[in-house]
Structure formats: C-alpha cells, structure tokens
Amino acid sequence: MTTTTDTTEPTPLETPATPRSTVVRDVSRVVAGRLVHAALVIYAAYSASFFLLFVLPGDAVLARIGTTDTVGVADISDLDLDVLRDEVGLSDSLWTQYWNGIAGLFRGDLGSSLVNDRAVTDLLAEALPNTLALAGLSLLLSVPLGFLLALLAVNPRSRLVRSFAALVPSAYVSLPVFWIGILFIYLFSITLGWFPSGGSQSASALVLPVAVLALLGAAQFAQVLISSLRTELGTTYASVTAPAKGASRFYTLWHHCLRNAAFPFLAVFGLRVGQLLGGTVVIEVVFSRTGIGRLMVDSVKAVDLTVVLGLVVVLAIVYVVVNMLVDIGYSLLDPRLRRRASTTQEVTS
Amino acid sequence: MTDTLLPDTPVGVGAAKTGSGPVAAAVARAAEPPRRRRRRLKEIHVHLLLLAALVVIAVFPTLVATHDPFELDGIPFTSPNGTHFFGTDEIGRDLYSRVVHGLQISLFSATLAVVVALVLGSVVGILSGLRPGSWLDRVLGVGTEAVMAVPAVLLALAVITTYGRGAFVAAIAIGLGEATGFARLVRGVVIQSSTFTFVEAARTCGAGPIRTITRHIVPNVFHPVLSYTALQFGLALLAIGSLSYLGFGEAPPSPEWGVLIAGGQKYLAHAWWVAIIPGLALTAVVVLLNRIAYLLQEDH
Numbered sequence: 345m346t347t348t349t350d351t352t353e354p355t356p357l358e359t360p361a362t363p364r365s366t367v368v369r370d371v372s373r374v375v376a377g378r379l380v381h382a383a384l385v386i387y388a389a390y391s392a393s394f395f396l397l398f399v400l401p402g403d404a405v406l407a408r409i410g411t412t413d414t415v416g417v418a419d420i421s422d423l424d425l426d427v428l429r430d431e432v433g434l435s436d437s438l439w440t441q442y443w444n445g446i447a448g449l450f451r452g453d454l455g456s457s458l459v460n461d462r463a464v465t466d467l468l469a470e471a472l473p474n475t476l477a478l479a480g481l482s483l484l485l486s487v488p489l490g491f492l493l494a495l496l497a498v499n500p501r502s503r504l505v506r507s508f509a510a511l512v513p514s515a516y517v518s519l520p521v522f523w524i525g526i527l528f529i530y531l532f533s534i535t536l537g538w539f540p541s542g543g544s545q546s547a548s549a550l551v552l553p554v555a556v557l558a559l560l561g562a563a564q565f566a567q568v569l570i571s572s573l574r575t576e577l578g579t580t581y582a583s584v585t586a587p588a589k590g591a592s593r594f595y596t597l598w599h600h601c602l603r604n605a606a607f608p609f610l611a612v613f614g615l616r617v618g619q620l621l622g623g624t625v626v627i628e629v630v631f632s633r634t635g636i637g638r639l640m641v642d643s644v645k646a647v648d649l650t651v652v653l654g655l656v657v658v659l660a661i662v663y664v665v666v667n668m669l670v671d672i673g674y675s676l677l678d679p680r681l682r683r684r685a686s687t688t689q690e691v692t693s
Numbered sequence: 694m695t696d697t698l699l700p701d702t703p704v705g706v707g708a709a710k711t712g713s714g715p716v717a718a719a720v721a722r723a724a725e726p727p728r729r730r731r732r733r734l735k736e737i738h739v740h741l742l743l744l745a746a747l748v749v750i751a752v753f754p755t756l757v758a759t760h761d762p763f764e765l766d767g768i769p770f771t772s773p774n775g776t777h778f779f780g781t782d783e784i785g786r787d788l789y790s791r792v793v794h795g796l797q798i799s800l801f802s803a804t805l806a807v808v809v810a811l812v813l814g815s816v817v818g819i820l821s822g823l824r825p826g827s828w829l830d831r832v833l834g835v836g837t838e839a840v841m842a843v844p845a846v847l848l849a850l851a852v853i854t855t856y857g858r859g860a861f862v863a864a865i866a867i868g869l870g871e872a873t874g875f876a877r878l879v880r881g882v883v884i885q886s887s888t889f890t891f892v893e894a895a896r897t898c899g900a901g902p903i904r905t906i907t908r909h910i911v912p913n914v915f916h917p918v919l920s921y922t923a924l925q926f927g928l929a930l931l932a933i934g935s936l937s938y939l940g941f942g943e944a945p946p947s948p949e950w951g952v953l954i955a956g957g958q959k960y961l962a963h964a965w966w967v968a969i970i971p972g973l974a975l976t977a978v979v980v981l982l983n984r985i986a987y988l989l990q991e992d993h
Contacts, residue, residue: 384835385835386842389839392836392840514983519979521931522938522954523968523969530965618844622844622845622847640847641939644851644854652854656843659847660839660843664842
C-alpha cells in the first residue's frame with residue numbers, strides 16, 4: 345500500500361474529514377476480517393459435507409464396480425472388496441481420510457474419482473468452461489436487463505404501465521426454471537425453429553439457456569430495485585427537492601435515486617451468484633449441455649463421493665469469494681459500514 | 694432500525710427479502726384508509742380459500758379426478774378434450790387425473806420441507822439472537838453461512854447421494870437448505886424485538902429467557918415469519934419439482950409434477966401438453982403461495 349499524504353483541507357463541518365490513510369486502514373481491516381471469516385466458512389462447508397457424505401450407511405466402494413446395491417456383487421468375495429477399499433483409501437479411519445482431505449484442499453488437490461480414478465480437479469477443469477460461459481453470460485445480461493425492468497416499473501407516468509411492469513418480474517420468479525427451459529424449447533426450437541434445442545457445441549445452442557437464466561436474474565434484480573427505488577422516490581430529496589429545482593422524474597431517478605438504491609441490489613447480486621450456479625445444474629440437464637450440472641448429476645447417480653464433495657467445495661468457494669468481494673465493495677462505497685466494522689473489531693479483539 | 698434488523702454482515706437472505714422491515718411497513722400502513730384495508734383483507738381471504746381448496750384436493754384427490762391415474766384408459770397422445778381435460782400421455786393415461794394426484798405428493802413434501810426449515814431455523818435463530826455477538830452466535834453464524842454457500846440443489850443432491858433418492862429424502866434436504874433463511878430472519882427479529890420496551894419491562898419484572906421468548910417475543914415475530922414461510926413454501930415446491938425432474942425424487946410411474954414434466958419432454962415435438970400442463974399447474978400453485986406471502990407481509 346502506498347503511503348498517502350494528508351491533503352484534505354479542514355472542513356467547517358463538525359465531523360472531521362477522513363484522511364485517506366484512515367480509509368485504507370479501515371478497508372484493509374474489513375478485508376482482513378472478511379478473509380478470516382471466508383476461510384472459516386469454507387472450512388465449515390468442507391467438514392459438514394465430508395461428514396455428511398462419508399459417514400454413510402451404504403458402501404462407497406461399490407461405486408467403483410459400477411453398482412449401488414449388492415445384487416450384482418455376489419461373485420466378488422469380501423477380500424476383493426477390501427483390496428478395492430485399500431486402493432482408493434476408503435479403508436483408512438474416517439479421521440485419517442478427513443485430515444488427508446483437508447491437507448489436499450490446501451495443495452489444491454481434491455482427490456480422484458471413485459469410479460474412474462481421474463483427478464477431481466481434471467474433471468472440474470473439463471466441465472467448468474461450459475458452465476462459466478453460461479453463468480457468466482447470463483449474469484452479464486441480467487444486470488442491465490434488471491435495471492431496465494425496474495426503471496420501466498417506476499418511471500412511466502401511466503399507472504397501468506407501471507403496475508404491469510412491476511408484475512412481470514414477480515410472475516417470472518414463480519416459474520419453475522426447468523419448465524421455462526422446456527417452454528422455450530417448444531416455442532423457439534420446435535415451433536419456430538430459430539435455435540437448436542440443446543447440445544453444447546455451437547454458439548447458437550447457448551442462446552436459449554442464457555435467455556432463461558438471464559431473465560431469471562433480471563427478474564430478481566428488478567424486484568429488489570423496484571422496491572428500493574419506490575422507497576427512494578418517497579423521500580424528501582426525490583419527491584420535493586428535485587422537482588422544486590426543475591428536475592424531471594427520469595433525471596431524479598437516474599441521477600439521485602439509482603445510486604442509493606444500489607445497496608440492496610449489491611446484496612442480492614452476491615446471493616444471485618450462488619443461486620445461478622444451482623440453476624445452471626438444472627438448465628444444463630434441460631438443454632443436455634455438458635458442464636458442472638451434468639457432472640454433478642452423473643456423479644450423484646454413480647455415488648461418486650469424492651467428485652460430489654469436490655463440486656460442493658468448489659462452488660462454496662466461488663460463493664464465498666463473490667460475497668466477500670461484495671462486502672468489501674460495500675465498505676468502499678459506504679463509510680458508515682466501514683467505521684462500524686472497525687469499531688466492532690476493536691471491541692471484540 | 695434497519696441496523697438492528699440486518700445481520701452483522703450486510704449480505705443475507707433476510708436482509709434482502711424483508712430488508713425494509715415489518716415495522717416500517719406497519720408504520721406506513723397505519724394511515725391506510727379503511728376501505729382499502731377491507732378490500733385487501735377480502736383478497737387475503739379469497740386466496741386462503743383457494744389454498745384450502747387445494748389442500749382438500751390434495752387429501753382427497755378422487756373427489757375431482759375423473760380417471761385412475763395409473764390406468765391405461767385412452768388412446769396415447771390424445772390432445773386435451775371433453776373426456777380427457779388435459780389429454781393423455783404416451784401410454785394413454787389421463788393427464789388431468791395424474792396432475793390432480795400429483796398435487797398430493799408435491800404439497801406434502803413441500804410441507805415437510807418447510808416444517809424442517811421452520812423448526813431448525815427457529816431454533817438456530819433464537820439461540821443466536823438471544824445474545825448477539827456471543828461465541829454461540831458466531832459459531833452458528835459461520836455454520837449458517839457454510840450451508841448457504843452451497844447452492845440448494847447441490848446440497849440436496851449431496852444428501853441424496855448419501856441417503857438415496859425419494860420424495861421424503863428430497864424434502865428433508867430442501868428443508869435443510871431453506872433453514873438458513875429462517876435462521877437469519879428469526880435472529881434478526883429476535884434481536885430487534887428484544888429492544889422493545891415491553892420486553893425490557895418483562896425482563897425487569899424477573900421473567901426468565903424462556904418466558905420472555907414464548908410470551909413476549911414469539912407473538913411479535915410471528916407475522917413476518919408467517920409471510921416468509923408462505924414464500925419458502927413456494928420455493929420448496931419449485932425445488933422439489935427440480936429434484937424430481939432431475940430424477941432424484943419420486944420414481945417414474947408416480948404422478949409427481951417434476952416426473953411428469955421430465956417424462957413429457959421427450960414427446961415435446963408432437964404432444965406439447967404432456968410436459969407443459971403439469972408445469973402450468975406447478976406455476977399456478979407457486980403464484981398463489983407467493984401472492985399469499987405478499988398479502989400477509991402487507992397486512993402487518
């Protein structure tokens with residue numbers, strides 16, 4: 345961090361101006377606090393899913409021979425199963441497996457698949473690009489779309505237009521994601537023949553799944569933005585001061601209200617990333633695309649514990665990192681939170 | 694006021710969904726004209742009646758079903774008509790009766806999910822809300838966030854990997870994921886309501902923590918939690934539908950809606966109704982529940 349000279353002039357206001365060095369110190373304190381918290385959350389997520397998955401009534405080694413019940417394994421003697429268990433490390437005590445897993449996590453090694461011995465990180469690296477393209481594109485599109493919908497629900501003079509535009513997002517979030525996917529396939533692929541109904545090779549196959557997820561994100565963002573924009577429009581500065589100085593409704597919304605309404609939006613943005621990753625699982629199955637979703641469904645069907653655990657941990661890390669960035673963004677934008685965070689830390693430490 | 698309602702971290706389901714706070718809404722509603730209030734109450738009653746009708750249908754599906762849901766009593770892929778209201782599926786079963794019977798499974802598993810979420814979330818929320826900032830609050834907070842960090846579908850899939858597929862397991866798994874939202878919400882309202890004067894007064898008069906909760910705090914937090922419950926009920930329906938669509942809920946001959954949609958997708962090109970109509974039914978129920986949640990929230 346560069347040392348900053350205090351260039352702020354003394355202000356006549358009562359509150360002392362914050363020198364930039366304090367801002368840097370406060371923000372870095374927030375960052376440090378969030379980092380520790382994030383590490384704890386990831387550790388807790390890993391431990392919980394490890395014990396959920398590995399303290400199980402069934403026998404994980406059966407996944408290795410491609411069956412989940414004992415019907416087809418009558419000809420395999422117990423000795424063979426023990427050898428198999430040794431091979432994949434399932435015969436170690438639970439704690440040894442747990443500590444090996446934690447140690448592997450630090451090295452970036454998530455173990456290997458119980459079914460085909462491939463490293464979980466390789467499987468993930470194969471599946472991730474497709475999913476990231478889908479999730480990233482839809483997130484990118486959903487932000488401007490959400491803002492547009494929210495402005496449509498707040499800005500027009502006609503009450504009818506406004507209430508209709510406000511109804512659209514709340515109706516859309518009540519729809520089952522997989523069903524919208526099927527509806528889109530029926531409308532745009534089977535009836536109109538504009539886009540392919542599935543697959544993951546061509547770019548045009550990306551259009552329909554991205555549309556489903558982007559609309560869902562936009563609807564969620566719009567819901568939050570509409571309610572916060574309505575609150576902002578009711579405040580004195582927007583309902584009295586701005587019209588008094590001659591600002592139009594749109595000018596008030598665009599220049600004054602949007603900035604204040606952005607805070608709840610940020611919170612939802614962080615949550616949306618988590619839901620989006622869950623939504624892509626279903627959407628990838630609907631549109632028969634390869635990716636994280638397909639990998640997840642396949643490994644759950646094959647009871648491939650290590651792959652399931654790896655997926656859960658990686659997605660938890662993505663979620664935690666995004667939300668950490670959102671929190672830090674908060675403290676950069678809002679000095680009150682920054683100060684509160686630093687005082688609570690001083691109290692507790 | 695919002696400061697006490699928000700959890701320590703500014704990111705949270707409770708903060709996002711009910712951010713402006715039930716109290717703020719109540720203040721805004723105090724000046725509402727009586728005629729509008731009456732109209733809104735009437736609207737709530739109509740919606741609750743519809744929900745009651747759905748519950749009756751779910752308990753006694755034979756009251757409205759016209760055919761046996763498993764009987765092959767029609768020509769395959771008959772489009773919707775007078776005898777088969779929703780048409781027939783690929784082997785000639787009456788789709789209308791199957792949808793009606795499917796309501797039972799969907800509503801009951803969603804109820805199970807919400808009950809699990811409500812009980813677990815309330816216990817965690819009350820425990821951590823009683824002494825905000827204590828070590829118990831911190832441990833539970835990290836645990837809640839760890840569960841939130843895993844997308845709900847994935848969490849449910851992980852539970853299913855361990856305990857096998859089935860509507861029962863899927864419902865409990867969904868409830869586990871939804872409990873985090875309840876925990877956040879309950880923690881927030883408990884912290885908020887423990888600052889009320891009458892709660893402090895009760896404490897001063899010597900009421901213990903349990904009495905304070907049951908007699909003074911619970912009646913106050915009941916309303917926002919009820920509204921949130923209706924909302925989560927709808928989400929649970931959607932999540933259970935997704936899980937059975939993916940093939941981890943009920944098994945195929947069952948008329949569960951997710952199973953019906955998954956089965957119908959294969960024949961989308963020449964029999965759209967098999968996949969689209971069960972989805973419409975699911976949407977209608979979720980819209981009803983969301984509307985009830987909205988009206989309850991307004992009502993406070």
